[in-house]
Amino acid sequence: MPSRPREVRCPGYRRRDPTQSLLYELLREHLETFLAELDAHPGLALPRFVKRELRGFLECGVLAHGFARVHCTSCARDSLVAFSCKGRGFCPSCGGRRMSATAAHLVDHVLPETPIRQWVFTLPFSLRLRCAFDHELLAFVRRIFTRVVFSYLARQARAKALPSGALGFRSGAVNIVQRAGGSLNLNPHFHAVFIDGVYTRATLLGPARFHELPAPEPADVDWTLARIHSRLRSLFERCIDTEQEFESRETNELLLHLASASVHGQAATGDGNGRALPGLFTPEPDPRPERDSPKPSCSLVLLRIGRRATRFNK
Ligand SMILES: [Zn+2]
Ligand SMILES: [Zn+2]
Structure with missing residues (x-):
């Protein structure tokens, strides 16, 4: 009996799901209420850059807020890659990626x-x-x-x-x-x-x-x-x-x-x-x-x- 050719498995791209994290759930539940309460008190509003970082985190990696479609030539599969917020102060995913990219650049080129x-x-x-x-x-x-x-x-x-x-x-x-x-x-x-x-x-x-x-x-x-x-x-x-x-x-x-x-x-x-x-x-x-x-x-x-x-x- 002829043996079946071994299936070539491409590891492909595994999308992270930021909406499952505790931090995401916490912000999704409470952020807008918290900001509205602060806005109701004159002098207590948070600066714009803080609000932008926090709201950006809630959109980071979520397909509903925009994505790119990429094609793998090895396994001929398509994947959806959600846009990231590129935040510098709060988002753990963007911070982690920037840290790794900076470290790789320093080791390879500096x-x-x-x-x-x-x-x-x-x-x-x-x-x-x-x-x-x-x-x-x-x-x-x-x-x-x-x-x-x-x-x-x-x-x-x-x-x-x-x-x-x-x-x-x-x-x-x-x-x-x-x-x-x-x-x-x-x-x-x-x-x-x-x-x-x-x-x-x-x-x-x-x-x-x-x-x-x-x-x-x-x-x-x-x-x-x-x-x-x-x-x-x-x-x-x-x-x-x-x-x-x-x-x-x-x-x-x-x-x-x-x-x-x-x-x-x-x-x-x-x-x-x-x-x-x-x-x-x-x-x-x-x-x-x-x-x-x-x-x-x-x-x-x-x-x-x-x-x-x-x-x-x-
Ligand atoms: Zn592939
Ligand atoms: Zn991010």
Whole structure:
């Protein structure tokens, strides 16, 4: 009896169904009522960009809101691919896809074949709310963090008596702002991958040569953190408003209230408004202004990633 040819199965495209998730059900049930209630109170409306993100999530990946028809030449099947919202702040699907695409781009086209180390820098509670609202300030903080780590790497290279060549010691980094902490609390902080060494050139147009550096010791991390801290302190003393000026400048009171509650781990609405939420995370017991703090309350976490960054599947 002739054997039947094996069926060639193409994995094809499996459509996700966002409408089955708890988050989707929650928003579908309550979003418009919630927004209408807020709109009924003058001064409590959420900004347009927040409403746009939330409503966009309810349309993301749902065929009723538009789709493309794609054809697979291997199995000759057609599939419907729903349009996505391309949101940057709320939609888990679009956020996850952007994260994977960015990681694949960095690994394939940006990061060199050198050791890479991740540096994570977090801010004290007293600075988080301001940095979350003021992107120029956040950019300053990011620049300080990046430059100090570069100067640490150059210092290590000098300590090893490496020849600095025609252009001095150069390194490289990709520094990404993450706005949420582990409990989805508002916590702007930085995840950066740094080349774990320095490049030099013997002559101006000569080839770049890489020098690997030893892993940082706790004393090196202390040195780096103390330097970041002192620069941050002078930045904040020099060029930002007082707490009162900052709060009067921010016009959307509701957003500021929600953000402040999120930073400090407190309930923001209802009867429990202002109540601490210790189950989610434990904030500093009494957030004090940074200038009163004798010790740096920022923190640095380091992680060696290896000779190659881990590759994401595209
Ligand atoms: Zn196929
Ligand atoms: Zn989306």
